[in-house]
Amino acid sequence: MTVQNNTDGSIEKRAGSISCNGASDRGIMQKPGEPVICLVDAAPLLHDPELSVRLTAGISEARRAKYNALSAPKDRALSLAASLALDCVLHTAAGMREKDSAVTYSQLGAPTLSGKYISLSHSGMLAGAALSTAPCGLDIEQPRYLPHKRMLALSERFFSENDAETVRTADSIADAFFRIWTCREAFMKLTGNGFSMPCDSFCIDGNAAVSGEKIYPIRTYIKRGYYISVCSTSTLTAQLPEPIDPRTLGRFCRASTGISVHSDGLN
Structure with a gap:
């Protein structure tokens, strides 16, 4: 892409x-x-x-x-x-x-x-x-313990079908869950629409948020144990x-x- x-x-x-x-x-x-x-x-x-x-x-x-x-x-x-x-x-x-x-x-x-x-x-x-x-979004999340069953249920409820599948099939369900969670929130902040956006209106594909034909770079960092995702309309290096x-x-x-x-x- x-x-x-x-x-x-x-x-x-x-x-x-x-x-x-x-x-x-x-x-x-x-x-x-x-x-x-x-x-x-x-x-x-x-x-x-x-x-x-x-x-x-x-x-x-x-x-x-x-x-x-x-x-x-x-x-x-x-x-x-x-x-x-x-x-x-x-x-x-x-x-x-x-x-x-x-x-x-x-x-x-x-x-x-x-x-x-x-x-x-x-x-x-x-x-x-x-x-x-240019539009940008930042999300910080301190991971907390959640049973895998709970993370999968949250993914089904709040993620797109593709993102929920990514969590289900990941080697580390917790890592995939918190990465996608922060990426999704960063993108929703970029749009200014927050949780009013339909869950299936976009998905996270590697280092990008994909919404229709548009692609937005995303980068996730782990700093002091926190997951920190940044979404922008420009490249992130x-x-x-x-x-x-x-x-x-x-x-x-x-x-x-x-x-x-x-x-x-x-x-």
């Missing part, structure tokens, strides 16, 4: 990474024409309330309201981590701060910004954000960065500027 490449207007310049105590393997994933992706470890936010207070001062009122509306500490930590990841990709790819941007949210809760496509995801203690000038520890961002956080990201900016 030939993968269709719809990258008109895609990001062309390469930005620097976030400064994390000199750790060059942590920061922003970006290659020309591909989505910009940032992952943030939410665990330190769960265990350090003072850090969370400092960092919430640097996010938008809308994201802060969402954070304050949550009661469970874990949910708050994940919400804040997603806000930090969004701030990172916006600053790196568009030279703007999340708190100063015109990001709005659809009825389904999907973030939108004129001329940009944004996807947020979180699971377990990991949150991430993807941003591109970049390696996923290590999650950022928000404690390394605290020293850079200012109520007026958010997180300090070292970047040459994108025009």
